[in-house]
Amino acid sequence: MKKLILPILFLAFTLTVEAQNAIPETPYNTTSGTLTITATTVTYGGEYAPKHYLAVWVVNSSGAFVKTLMAYYGGKYVSDLTYWNAATPTRNIVDAITGATLNTHATRTATWNGTNASGVLQVDGNYTVKLEMTEKATGKLTSYQFAKGATDETLIPVNIVGFSNISIKWVPTNTALNQIDTDNQYSVYPNPTKGTAFISGFDIQEIELLTISGKSIFTTKDQKIDLTRLPKGIYLAKLNTKTGTYMKKIEKQ
Numbered sequence: 538m539k540k541l542i543l544p545i546l547f548l549a550f551t552l553t554v555e556a557q558n559a560i561p562e563t564p565y566n567t568t569s570g571t572l573t574i575t576a577t578t579v580t581y582g583g584e585y586a587p588k589h590y591l592a593v594w595v596v597n598s599s600g601a602f603v604k605t606l607m608a609y610y611g612g613k614y615v616s617d618l619t620y621w622n623a624a625t626p627t628r629n630i631v632d633a634i635t636g637a638t639l640n641t642h643a644t645r646t647a648t649w650n651g652t653n654a655s656g657v658l659q660v661d662g663n664y665t666v667k668l669e670m671t672e673k674a675t676g677k678l679t680s681y682q683f684a685k686g687a688t689d690e691t692l693i694p695v696n697i698v699g700f701s702n703i704s705i706k707w708v709p710t711n712t713a714l715n716q717i718d719t720d721n722q723y724s725v726y727p728n729p730t731k732g733t734a735f736i737s738g739f740d741i742q743e744i745e746l747l748t749i750s751g752k753s754i755f756t757t758k759d760q761k762i763d764l765t766r767l768p769k770g771i772y773l774a775k776l777n778t779k780t781g782t783y784m785k786k787i788e789k790q
Contacts, residue, residue, distance in 0.1 A: 567658045567752060568687050570709035572649040574606065574666055577702040578642045583672020589639050590614070591670050592621035593647045598663045604654050605630050606647035606666075611638035617671045620678045624667070629654050644702065651685060661686040670699045681705050722783075723776055729788035732765040736774060736785065745775040746787075764789045 574593060580586045593607040602624045616622055631654040634647055649666070652658050664685050669678045677699030683690050685707060692705040723738035736744060737760070746754045746762060749771045762774060769789050776783045 567651075568661050568685065568709045569651055569658060570685070570707060572651070572666065572683070572685070572705070572707045573646065574648070574668070575644060575646045575702070575704045576668060576700045577644040578639075578670050579696075579699060579701050580642055581672060581677060581698050583676075586672045587641055589642070589670055589672045590618050590676070591639060591645065591668075592618050593645075593666065593668050594621060594624060595649055596624065596665050596667065597659070598665075600665075602629070603659060603664065604649065604652065605633040606649050607634045607645065609636045609639050617674050617676060618669055619671075619674075619676060620667065620669045631655075659685065666705060668700060668703075679703075683707055723785055725774065725785050725787055728786075729790045730764060731790050732763065734762045734764065734774075734787050736760045736762065736776065738776070738778075740779040741776050742779065743777040745777070747773040747775055749773060762787065 572595075578589065578591060580589075583589070590610040591607065592605065592610070594605045595603040597603055605621070605625060605628075608618075608621070608628070608630050610618055615628070622628065662685060663682055665680050665682045667678065667680045669676050671677070677697075679694075679697055679700055681692055681694055681703075683692060683705055687709050689709070690707045692703075694703045694705070696702070723736060723741070725734050725736050728734060741760060743756060743758055744760065744762065745756045746764075748754065754767070754772070764772065764787065767789055772787045772789060774785045774787055776785065
């Protein structure tokens with residue numbers, strides 16, 4: 538009997554240790570949306586004035602480069618954009634607004650769609666948008682942190698040397714708050730469901746199933762949605778149609 542008890546105790550101990558050491562799954566959201574940055578550049582009397590270079594880019598909460606949104610520079614003096622060059626030594630300008638040296642100061646607008654330079658939608662959290670303008674070897678840099686997520690956020694910073702009329706606004710696009718089908722022109726049945734749900738309605742081109750927090754699970758062109766392998770809870774069906782995008786709630790029992 539003792540020979541049987543010892544292996545059982547050892548197995549129980551092993552399972553307990555493994556459970557304690559297991560790394561819990563961390564949920565994350567990847568809300569799509571648009572960040573709009575608007576600012577007016579203002580001369581600070583640099584030796585090249587009014588000619589200047591300008592760069593706008595995004596970094597994550599760790600300070601790592603994510604994407605260039607705007608880059609205006611020309612010739613051998615590109616290194617004068619000191620901070621931008623340090624952020625992306627390869628001068629990554631994928632999908633960025635670009636151009637040559639700017640000859641006059643004006644209001645500029647850049648946007649960010651929430652992706653990195655490889656086109657991958659970034660997880661929600663705190664990000665920082667950086668603006669650098671230079672009229673000489675050492676330019677002016679300003680940084681603003683914002684929260685990428687399922688809620689709108691608007692920043693109106695005070696004017697600083699080199700920049701005025703600054704506006705930074707994040708607007709999410711894949712949350713139920715913005716896209717609920719209030720007219721009930723589309724329906725889900727059975728709802729609640731224990732496995733499969735059907736979505737009725739015309740002109741549905743694609744359906745994306747999301748968690749309630751906005752994380753994408755899968756996309757399909759079929760109006761039959763299989764939730765069999767998913768945990769119980771509330772899900773969102775994002776309906777892309779010819780007339781717009783709508784959200785329908787689905788409850789999995």
